[in-house]
Amino acid sequence: MATQNAPGGTGKAGTTRNFKVWRGDESGGDLTDYQVQVNEGEVVLDVIHRLQATEAPDLACRWNCKAGKCGSCSMEINGMPRLGCMTRMSTFDENETVTITPLRTFPIIRDLVTDVSFNYEKARETPAFAPPEELKPGEYRMQQVDVERSQEFRKCIECFLCQNTCHVVRDHEENKESFSGPRYFIRAAELDMHPLDAKTDRKEYAQASQGLGYCNITKCCTEVCPEHIKITDNAIIPMKERVVDRRYDPVVWLGSKIFRRGKQNEAAQAQTPRDPDELGSVHSHAGASHEPEAEVGAERGVHWARQVPHPTAPPLDSRGRLAISEFTFDKAAAPSPFGDDVTFPLPAEGLNYSHPDQPRDKD
Amino acid sequence: MTTRIERHHYDVVVIGAGGAGLRAAIEARLAGKRTAIISKSLFGKAHTVMAEGGAAAAMGNVNSRDNWQVHFRDTMRGGKFLNNFRMAELHAKESPQRIWELETYGALFDRTKDGKISQRNFGGHEYPRLAHVGDRTGLELIRTLQQKIVSLQQEDKKTHGDYEARIRVFAETTITELLLDGDKVAGAFGYYRESGEFVLFEAPAVVLATGGVGRSYKVTSNSWEYTGDGHALALRAGATLINMEFLQFHPTGMVWPPSVKGILVTESVRGDGGVLKNSEGKRFMFNYVPDVFRKQYAETEEEADRWYTDPDNNRRPPELLPRDEVARAINAEVKAGRGTPAGGVYLDIASRLPAEEVRRRLPSMYHQFKELADVDITAEPMEVGPTCHYVMGGVEVDPDSGAAHGHVQGLFAAGEVSGGMHGSNRLGGNSLSDLLVFGKRAGEHASAYAEGLTARPKVAAADVEAAVDRALAPLERDGGENPYTLQQDLQAVMGDLVGIIRRKGELEESLVKLADLRDRVTRVAAAGGRRYNPGWHLALDLRNMLVVSECTARAALEREESRGGHTREDFPTMAPQWRTVNLVCSLDGDKVRLEHKPLPKIRAELIQLFDRAELAKYLTDEELADFDALTGDAHAEEAAK
Structure with missing residues (x-):
């Protein structure tokens, strides 16, 4: 193999881009200009590597496989939010x-590296898999069709883009303590x-302890997932629906009143919305905003600090079922998680990064 | 600069958080030992995720004729009989149990119709044997082990009130030195990548599970972590390395476009019907079937194509020859001027299966190339060529316990960093099961060793000071060598002179250049500070890459034959007398010393699993005479009954 990944390895001349x-680090920092x-055929991570090998040897950036399989090179x-190795320069x-x-x-830790220990x-x-006690290793029998649903979620490469x-976070x-997040x-x-997990209260747990109620199905997570896992449609909505099923089935309700009173009260308390006025309202990124400061930020370019979603119970119809918000929305399909008024790429002059703990208008 | 050093006490320290490391840690924790896992990356990001094909285990779920003896035979054949037979035996016997165990940790493998774990065909395996999850088996394995560790931490939280009471993961931490007390392991010294602060682990037992050495090559599928740390740590602690001349070049890495250069195209593309063609459109593998494999492989395209649907009555297509044969064939085609513009050949699945079927069978392969390079594998052939992928050589270990040979105690090794199991060439699918089988064993025996000690070895303060000085040196030098330039130069030397096809003159030249590089590495300098500084990290890794590269170059020059992952143009055939020899590297001061060591003799009942005709291709005349005496005795015994 005579060819290599040196610049212009295949004989085609490159171009200089901005x-x-x-x-920076937790004490502050700023955007630095580079011509590279x-x-x-290159991707953004190739460019970062070229920068490291030339003018910025100490530029901090996580990466491992450079093949979209490990989920290390998450950046914006x-x-x-994207993987550097999966974003083609073309x-x-x-x-x-x-x-x-x-x-x-x-x-922030330094440059492009952040402290992801939250995850x-x-x-x-999150409670681990509970193996069925009666089965020994080698005795597990499952049908392909039954494992496929879980296999979709096991594709997750833990890039934490979602x-x-x-x-919500x-x-x-302030929401991080009580909210586990899409992952x-x-x-x-x-x-x-x-098919063989021995624990039967996964949905109740998600609702009571993971903060599932905070999620109001804006599909932000699904949009950025590099593995194209249908996080909202295939995981979050079914989990919410089943929680609703259980909570509103009168027989189950009566039974749990009688047999599991303490537990039920706990779950009910955890589900009580913080602000009763918000009950049933649908949060959306699209359209008019909710706080003037956020609007000013949005004018300047990207600004993520939109309305704080309160933990709310999902809006229910007369049968106690979840409404399908897409049917009632004024546009086809789900709203863009970044706001329907935002198109990518964003104008570069409006972009910056400031650490949440830093004063906002430092520049 | 003041130096703060954080200190920790553990019973077992596992260096490396890939499949082998995590499995070893689980075993050590189950044995009741306080266990630390040191990971160079974040927890769960290890290179194991790159394994696509599957984990080989003779469960016999798809073909009930499969059993450990057949698996053992395939492994020995693949390794050209240079394998440590005992490791191959343990691996074949124990891998089904290790796979089934993963299901109790929550793994979800693809299923057969009767609900068992499905198994797929793979190069060099006689029966469908690879447990798999689509083409992301490595990810499933690492995630499963990661989640098992979390579940053990949850148990510890219940009993001790602290998740990290008995097993703790030190993410983004690099070990630079092992510390000894006499000839006993006393601890490990390293730094947190994040802060640049130093950390000292005092522990009587260390398990190395650091993976391979591929970052010393310019076309490689390996991640930045693969700098041979474990190999070098072992050498410096007084252990020995074997088989370092054997590197596996995966036959089908992408060569175009550059964003995916080096990325592997799983062998299952060929297992599912993909064929290799040269620039003339000819399916060339039929011209490259070596005599030893002639009996098992199809001679015509028609027979080969029938095999996909009727494997019992037809022989396998030659695209499924072991990896080194395929790599060599591609190399020969390219050299003969029948390659693609980027220097590879075409791998065509598009014209062999309907697009829908390709997407169903190879979803992440399809997705990867579409996203990374805008190549649609259901519509056009891929451009592929050999890529540095795996090192067969590694720490010489006791097969049963994983304890390192040489004059060091308390050091264990498992997975890619250990040597012997795969001989001169590894079969696809055998590495994931290797991780599990020998990871478990290393964890178990490291725990037993720690248990059996009457006094804990002590770390000497002077050793720690020396380690600190060495680690800080690149930051304190002004105007020294750039670490990235040094790495590129090293990659050029190894890729050009110690690559897939080797010659005496080039290998000698490589040793001269490596000596020069070694001199330059002592002057390496890193700009910036200690916080998450990749230039500094690379500067420290270079020392390991160099010493391991030198072992490879020396062993490659010494071994005057071609076998498995070692091809000498000037000695193109396999020589039976070389099969009886392992080349063993050790450090004498800072010089690499190379010695010949005879291979252990294969036990009678194991060697009798092979035909005499097959053995005749590998064994020397004396060994064959021994074999005849053995089978003669057996016949005589039978006659006597």
Whole structure:
């Protein structure tokens, strides 16, 4: 193999492109301009590597497989949460400035590296697979059709882009304690749908302890998932529906009153919405905003601090079932999680990154 | 600069958080030992996720004629009989149990119609044997082990009130030195990547599970972590490495476009009907079936194509030859001027299966190339060529316990960093099961060793100070060598001179260049500070990459034959007398010493699993005479009854 990954390895000349990369640490930082040679067929991570090998040897960036399989190189590219190794340079205009910032939802460590320990803490809190006691290793029998539903969620590469995007915790540090996030909702759903899992209260647990009620199905997580897992449709909605089923079935309700009173009260308390006025209202990123400060931010470019979603019980119809919001929405399909008024790529001049703990208008 | 060093006490420290490391840690924790897992990356990101094909285990779910003897035979054949027979035997016997165990941890493998774990065909395996989950089996394995560790931590939280009471993961932490007390392991020293702060683990038993060495090559499927850390740590602690000349070049890595260069195209593309063609459109593998395999492989395209639907009555297509044969064939086609513009050949599944079927059978393959490179594998052929993929060589270990040979105690190794199991060439699918079988064993025996010690070895303060100085040196130098340039130069030396096809003159040249590089690495300098500084991290890794590369180059020069993952253009055939020899590397001061060591003799009942005709291709005349005496005795015994 004579060819190699040196610049211009295949004989095709590269072009020089403009990049802005956020450099700094928890004490602050800013976008730094770079001009980098980009060759045909390269991805954003190739460009970061070229920067490291040339003018920025200490540029911090996580990566491992460079093949979209490990979920290490999560970053925000022109404001869009993405994997660096899965973002082809050919998707940008030649004259376009590409702006690369760290994941916003997690505390900054340095440059593009953030402290994602939040996710590992939530992983620990999610009850593990409970093996069926009566089966020995080698005796498990399951049909392909039954394992496939859980297998979809096990495709997750733990890039945490869904966690980063979810507006419940993005810019809302205060929600992190009681909210596990989409990654751990699909973990709960995966175990719930596992044909042999011996634990039977996965949905109740998701509602009572993982903060499933905070989610109001804006599908942000599904939009950014590099594995195309249908997080909302296939995991969160079914989990919510079943929780609703159980809570509103009068016989189950009576039974749980009689036999599991304490537990039921606990779950009910956890589900009590913080602000009763919000009950039944549908949060949306689209259209007029909810706080003037957020609107001003949006004018300037990207601004994620939109309305804080309160933990709400989902709106129910007369039968106690979930309404399908898509049927009643004024547009076909789900609203864009970034707001229907936002198109990508965002204008580069409006982009910046500021750490949530930093004062906002430092620049 | 003041130096703060965080100290931790553990019974067993596992370095590496891939499949082998996690499995070892689980076993150590189950044995009641306080266990630390050191991961160079985040927890769950290990290179194991890259394994696509599956985990080989003779469960016999798809073909009931499969059993451990057949698996053993395939493994020995694949390794060209250079394998440590005892490791191959343990691996074949124990892998089904290790796979079934994963289901109790929550793994969800693809199923057969009767609800058992499905098994697929793979190069070199006689029967469908690879437990799989689509083409993301490695991810399933790592996630399952990760979640099992979390579940053990949840148990500990219940009993001790703390998740980390008995097993703790140190993510993004790199070990730079093992510390000894005499010839006993006393601890490990390293740094947190995140903060650059130092950390000292005091522990009587260390399990190395650091994976391979591929980052020393320029076309590789390996991630940045694969810098041979465990190999180098073992050498410096007084252990030995074997079989370092054997590197596996995966035959089908993508060569175009550059965003996917080096990324593997799983062998199951060929198992499911994909064929290799040169630039003339000819299906060339039929010209490259070696004599030893002639009997098992189809001679015509018609027979080969019938095999996919009727494997019992037809021989296998030659696209499913072991990896090194396929790699060599591709190399020969490219050299003969029949390659693609980017220097590979075509792998065509598009014209063989309907698009829908390709997407169903190879979903992440399809998805990966569509997204990464805008290549639609259901519509056009892929451009593929050999890529550095796996190192067969590694720490010489006791087959049953994984304890390192040489003059060090308390050091264990499992997975890719250990040597012997795969001989001169690894079969696809055998690495995932290797991780589980020998990971478990290493964890178990490291625990038993720690248990049996009467006094804990002590870390010497002077050793820690020396380790600190060495680690800080690149940051304190001004205007030294750039670590990235050094790595590129090393990759060029290894790729060009110690690559897939080797020659005496080039190997000698490589040793001269490596000596020069070694000199330059002592002057490496890293700009910036200690916090998450990749330039500094690479500067520290270079020392390991160099010493391991030198072992490979020396062993490759010494072994004057071609076998498995070692091809010498000047010695193109396999030589039976070389089969009886392992090349063993050790450190003498900072010089690599190379010695010959005879292979252990294969036990009678195991060697009798093979035909005499097959053995005649591998064994020396004396060994064959021994075999004849053995079978003669057996016949005589039968006659006597």
